[in-house]
Amino acid sequence: MSFRIQKRDPATRARTGLLALGHGTVATPCFMPVGTNAGVKAMKNQALEEMGINLILSNAYHLYLRPGAEVIRAAGGLHRFMSWRHNLLTDSGGFQVFSLAPFRKVDEEGVAFKSHLDGSSHRLTPESVVDFQLLLGSDVMMPLDVCTGPGIDRAEARGALLTTTRWLERAAARWSAAEEPRKGLLFGILQGNFFADLRAESAEGILPLDLPGYAIGGLSVGEPHEVFLEILGASAALLPEDKPRYLMGVGTPDYILGAVESGVDMFDCVLPTRIARNACVLTRQGTLSLRNERNRLDFGPLDPACRCETCREYSRAYLRHLFKAREIQAAVLATHHNIHFMRIFMQEIRQAIADGRFAEYKKGFLAEYGRGTRNASTS
Amino acid sequence: MSFRIQKRDPATRARTGLLALGHGTVATPCFMPVGTNAGVKAMKNQALEEMGINLILSNAYHLYLRPGAEVIRAAGGLHRFMSWRHNLLTDSGGFQVFSLAPFRKVDEEGVAFKSHLDGSSHRLTPESVVDFQLLLGSDVMMPLDVCTGPGIDRAEARGALLTTTRWLERAAARWSAAEEPRKGLLFGILQGNFFADLRAESAEGILPLDLPGYAIGGLSVGEPHEVFLEILGASAALLPEDKPRYLMGVGTPDYILGAVESGVDMFDCVLPTRIARNACVLTRQGTLSLRNERNRLDFGPLDPACRCETCREYSRAYLRHLFKAREIQAAVLATHHNIHFMRIFMQEIRQAIADGRFAEYKKGFLAEYGRGTRNASTS
Numbered sequence: 001m002s003f004r005i006q007k008r009d010p011a012t013r014a015r016t017g018l019l020a021l022g023h024g025t026v027a028t029p030c031f032m033p034v035g036t037n038a039g040v041k042a043m044k045n046q047a048l049e050e051m052g053i054n055l056i057l058s059n060a061y062h063l064y065l066r067p068g069a070e071v072i073r074a075a076g077g078l079h080r081f082m083s084w085r086h087n088l089l090t091d092s093g094g095f096q097v098f099s100l101a102p103f104r105k106v107d108e109e110g111v112a113f114k115s116h117l118d119g120s121s122h123r124l125t126p127e128s129v130v131d132f133q134l135l136l137g138s139d140v141m142m143p144l145d146v147c148t149g150p151g152i153d154r155a156e157a158r159g160a161l162l163t164t165t166r167w168l169e170r171a172a173a174r175w176s177a178a179e180e181p182r183k184g185l186l187f188g189i190l191q192g193n194f195f196a197d198l199r200a201e202s203a204e205g206i207l208p209l210d211l212p213g214y215a216i217g218g219l220s221v222g223e224p225h226e227v228f229l230e231i232l233g234a235s236a237a238l239l240p241e242d243k244p245r246y247l248m249g250v251g252t253p254d255y256i257l258g259a260v261e262s263g264v265d266m267f268d269c270v271l272p273t274r275i276a277r278n279a280c281v282l283t284r285q286g287t288l289s290l291r292n293e294r295n296r297l298d299f300g301p302l303d304p305a306c307r308c309e310t311c312r313e314y315s316r317a318y319l320r321h322l323f324k325a326r327e328i329q330a331a332v333l334a335t336h337h338n339i340h341f342m343r344i345f346m347q348e349i350r351q352a353i354a355d356g357r358f359a360e361y362k363k364g365f366l367a368e369y370g371r372g373t374r375n376a377s378t379s
Numbered sequence: 380m381s382f383r384i385q386k387r388d389p390a391t392r393a394r395t396g397l398l399a400l401g402h403g404t405v406a407t408p409c410f411m412p413v414g415t416n417a418g419v420k421a422m423k424n425q426a427l428e429e430m431g432i433n434l435i436l437s438n439a440y441h442l443y444l445r446p447g448a449e450v451i452r453a454a455g456g457l458h459r460f461m462s463w464r465h466n467l468l469t470d471s472g473g474f475q476v477f478s479l480a481p482f483r484k485v486d487e488e489g490v491a492f493k494s495h496l497d498g499s500s501h502r503l504t505p506e507s508v509v510d511f512q513l514l515l516g517s518d519v520m521m522p523l524d525v526c527t528g529p530g531i532d533r534a535e536a537r538g539a540l541l542t543t544t545r546w547l548e549r550a551a552a553r554w555s556a557a558e559e560p561r562k563g564l565l566f567g568i569l570q571g572n573f574f575a576d577l578r579a580e581s582a583e584g585i586l587p588l589d590l591p592g593y594a595i596g597g598l599s600v601g602e603p604h605e606v607f608l609e610i611l612g613a614s615a616a617l618l619p620e621d622k623p624r625y626l627m628g629v630g631t632p633d634y635i636l637g638a639v640e641s642g643v644d645m646f647d648c649v650l651p652t653r654i655a656r657n658a659c660v661l662t663r664q665g666t667l668s669l670r671n672e673r674n675r676l677d678f679g680p681l682d683p684a685c686r687c688e689t690c691r692e693y694s695r696a697y698l699r700h701l702f703k704a705r706e707i708q709a710a711v712l713a714t715h716h717n718i719h720f721m722r723i724f725m726q727e728i729r730q731a732i733a734d735g736r737f738a739e740y741k742k743g744f745l746a747e748y749g750r751g752t753r754n755a756s757t758s
Contacts, residue, residue, distance in 0.1 A: 037704040038697070044711070045692070067675070067700045074676050075696065083692045277707075296446070297453050313424070313462045317454065318417070321446045325416040328656075331707055332423070 002185060002212050003244045009358040013236070013263035016353045019213075019244050021139040022182055023079070023087040024054045028244060028265040029349055031251060031342045032057040032089060034273060037066070038082040041273050042328075042335040045084050047309075051343045054086035055139075057268045060132055061093030061100070064122070065115050069135055077137035089140035089268070092129045094189075095217075095249070098147040106146060106163070126167040130174040130186070139184045142215065142248075143171035148193050150223045157193035158201070164191045164217075165205035172209045187213040187246060194227055196234045203238035214239045215246040216264070220255060229258055236262040253282070253345060253369060257362045260349055272338035277331040279323040282341040286369050288316075290334070295320045308340035381564060381591050382623045382644075388737040392615070392642035395732045398592075398623050400518040401561055402458070402466040403433045407623060407644040408728055410630060410721045411436040411468060413652060416445070417461040420652050421707075421714040424463050426688075430722045433465035434518075436647045439511055440472030440479070443501070444494050448514055456516030468519035468647070471508045473568075474596075474628070477526040485525060485542070505546040509553040509565070518563045521594065521627075522550035527572050529602045536572035537580070543570045543596075544584035551588045566592040566625060573606055575613045582617035593618045594625040595643070599634060608637055615641040632661070632724060632748055636741045639728055651717035656710040658702040661720040665748050667695075669713070674699045687719035 006016045017028040033040045033048065035058045040048060048056065058078065067081075075081035078088055094111075097104050101113035110125030126144045133141035144167050146160040168188050175186040188206040192198030206214065216235045219228055232247070236259070239245050244265045250256065251269020259267070272282060279290040283303035288295075290302075301311035302319065310319075310333040322330035345365075352361035385395045396407040412419045412427065414437045419427060427435065442451065446460075454460035457467055473490075476483050480492035489504030505523045512520035523546050525539040547567050554565040567585040571577030585593065595614045598607055611626070615638070618624050623644045629635065630648020638646070651661060658669040662682035667674075669681075680690035681698065689698075689712040701709035724744075731740035 037701070037706055039701060039706060039708050042707040042711070044708070046688070062704075066704060067696070071675060071696060071700070075678055075694070081694075081697055081700075083694075083697065296450060299454055309425070315454070315460075315462075317446070317450060318460055318462065321450070321460075322416070322418060325441075325445060327416055327418060328421040328707055328710055329418050329423070332421070332711060 003242065005242070007354045007356075009353045010356050011359045012261045014260045014349075014353045014358045015263060015265070016350045017244065017265055019265070021055065021087045022184055023085065023139055026055045026087060027350060029256075029260050029346060029353075030055060030266055031256065031346045032266065032268040033339050033342070034058075034268055034270045035082070036062050036270070038063060038078060040335075040339070042277065042331045043273070043339060045082070047336060048339070049086070051340055053339070053343060055089060056084070056086070057089045057091060058082075058136075058138075059093065059096060060090045060129060060136065060138075060142075061096035063090075063136065064093060064124075064132055065117055069132060073135055077135070079137055087139040088136070090133050090136055090138040090142065091248075092133070092142040092144045093124055094129075094142075094145040095147050097124065108163070108166070110144065110167075126171040127174045130171050130178070134178055134180050134183060137184070140213065141175070141184050141186050143168050143186065143189060145189045145191060145217055148191070148218055149221045150194060150227075152193060154195055154198070157195055157198055160193070161191040161198055161202045162205070164189060165202065168206050168209060172211060185212040187211055187215050187244075189215045189217040189248070190235055190239065191218050192235075193218055194223060194231050196231065199231065199235050200238060207240065211243075213244040213246060213266075215248050215266075217248050219247065220250045228255070232259055232264075233262045236264055239263075251342070254366060256345075257349070257366065260353075261358070261362065272342050273335050276334035276338045279320075279330070279334065281334050282338050284368055290316060290320045290323055292320075302334075302337050303341070306337065306341065306344075308337050310334070310337040310340075382621065384621070386733045386735075388732045389735050390738045391640045393639045393728075393732045393737045394642060394644070395729045396623065396644055398644070400434065400466045401563055402464065402518055405434045405466060406729060408635075408639050408725060408732075409434060409645055410635065410725045411645065411647040412718050412721070413437075413647055413649045414461070414463075415441050415649070417442060417457060419714075419718070421656065421710045422652070422718060424461070426715060427718070428465070430719055432718070432722060434468060435463070435465070436468045436470060437461075437515075437517075438472065438475060439469045439508060439515065439517075439521075440475035442469075442515065443472060443503075443511055444496055448511060452514055456514070458516055466518040467515070469512050469515055469517040469521065470627075471512070471521040471523045472503055473508075473521075473524040474526050476503065487542070487545070489523065489546075505550040506553045509550050509557070513557055513559050513562060516563070519592065520554070520563050520565050522547050522565065522568060524568045524570060524596055527570070527597055528600045529573060529606075531572060533574055533577070536570075536574055536577055539572070540570040540577055540581045541584070543568060544581065547585050547588060551590060564591040566590055566594050566623075568594045568596040568627070569614055569618065570597050571614075572597055573602060573610050575610065578610065578614050579617060586617075586619065590622075592623040592625060592645075594627050594645075596627050598626065599629045607634070611638055611643075612641045615643055618642075630721070633745060635724075636728070636744065639732075640737070640741065651721050652714050655713035655717045658699075658709070658713065660713050661717050663747050669695060669699045669702050671699075681713075681716050682720070685716065685720065685723075687716050689713070689716040689719075
């Protein structure tokens, strides 16, 4: 059994767990920093390691296009290529094909698309995506799925989920047959767009495969927060209690708290790293834009509550200066802070669940965080 | 006495020394990484510190324009602003006014110029430049000088050096009168373009001021290597034996070796950091362009002889991938390597001088380095 639940919050569906993977055991709920191109942007592996982060995400789509299978095979897998000693989860590429590729065509066999880098033509199938992730040596691999956004009709949503289910069956067959000695776990992905009954139909299709974990796809793609929470709650409740639940692409603190409350265990999002490069940092009082004029003479840390290297050493005024001067180091220092913020945030969530006071923690966090965000956006 | 010579090479004019500054003692010959905008590009202070680098350069011109005196004064000086606990040498801004500003006008009083950032009008005088560097809290400050390039006539070159001398007298008067309790050292700058007799005239003018150190300006600005070596040798020989000699803006290994041989003690250059951001790294076999196709499947380190963090952890193939993917981390890792390369290089130079075998070291280094550079450029 690769997943073991440790504690359950008495008042909500939140739980803590331990997920044993090929490169170490991960405490859940966890947030996975995103390393799109075989590396978390502007972060050294060593810094992630020092924060105790032992699971990051990378993207099969990006790696398939660049540097490509030949290079990673020759390197001896993705861990060796990027010199990362801990766990890797790789996304299948499904989402990227639908969001990045300038052209795509889905048929029963798979998806044909053109590269967003050079326009070259490629084809992914459920089997080829498993094969590529076996080559990468991913500790958790995600299957090819058909992603949909808000605003599509029920028939289209149902068609996408049924294809996703058939593709998952093929992926699972390929994965089961693979003879790699230490192959990673294959998760299933629940789809069904924003139709609760389609989510249930998706669950009926994918749960019999009895995979080691299940992800919730197709949420936080532009829908209203209430719709997100409703479909999320329904989706999480459909998934097995004893397996890890992974909410794909979600990473703002408020969304994470809502999802943890519904029993979700794993998260990933580019947000903390992306906003950092855009001079925006996460604080207890909400997000802070460092370009703001009022930081010009503010020699305090980004977040007085933070003990990260950036906050221990540097001021808001200095980071503002580095961003104004377009210094690389600005992105490095802000990214470090944001990843550290997420790390501490998830640690606190786990502790609150363990102490049976998750609902209280959530309320307190949001009261402070939301207040600050409002202030920041109105100032 | 702030400078003490430790060892002299028996066969050349090379020497090792200790330069006691406000934030620690610096072993010479030394190379100062350049932190133009109050920070060495793509490097953490901590990484510099761990390499044992305790003197870096920053630019008064850039800092004067951004973030400006008000911010740095409020921060309590440049060290505090940028959170750097070791020594800072600041360039006066003279060179930047002449190389960056879209408009400038020199008169006896000083130089008027327009900012390269926003076109705003500014005026620097020998006194204001000293005042600004006192405000910065620089451990070594450079005076305002008139910079000239190759290809100007003797009369113009003489005019520039005479102005530089008169400006230095005014700067020295201001510096002597300053009552800051721990004010940094003011160096003089030798000018005279590529006319050996004008270099001598410059020395006659500036040496009577008996400043704690002297720099050689106006070299390595596009002249042939032979001219560089000739004027450098003549210039260094004009400067007092018992004071540190600083060759401004020079930082390629071959030029440094030639200058150390002539008795130069201090160097600075943007080269190691600038080329790193352009995917070019320094190795024992010369410079290596990581974008080169032949690195695609090369899983060896940047430089097999190097023990830096980048070389210990990452391969040429991985760095090439990061550069192709335009990842910030590419510049971070390559910069780290290049700064470390310069650090070890200077350490070896000091050891070779101490062992009385500098000429031999120089010959051996250049034989290996030059061979590689030729190979790299012809492949």
